[in-house]
Amino acid sequence: MIVCVCRRVSDREIARHARAGMSFDEIQFELGVATQCGNCETCARGIVEQCCSSHPVAALHSEAVVQVSPAIRDSRAWAPSPSSAA
Template sequence: MIVCVCRRVSDRDIARHAHAGMGFDDIQFELGVATQCGRCEGCARDVVAQCHASRPVAALHNMLVAPHAHGAGV
């Protein structure tokens, strides 16, 4: 779905950058989202927040699993 019509930025573009660890300000600078009319800013921020909200659980899971995996081979 196109989030930013002015710059033709999709939710997938925003999500890809957010999953790479970028915050909204960095994504805005990189993609130009919400830099013209500004109507898409709320939606773009929501996409970034959803991506970041889903990430800590996976990161925590990986941190908990990794020590056990290393200890099993010793």
């Protein structure tokens, strides 16, 4: 469904950007949604809010550690990078 008639932006486009972790302001800058007449802003914000609450983006922290199974780590197919060899 077209949400922003002025810029021809669909709900799917807005949702795709929101699921990628973009805020409404970022989506507005990227797609131009709600930058002309403004009639679509409420609907567009609702789509972003719905997508963000139903598909939260996982945050990576510097202390996060990925555990690799010994079976994978010890196989010949495993080729760790020089920085992960420590």
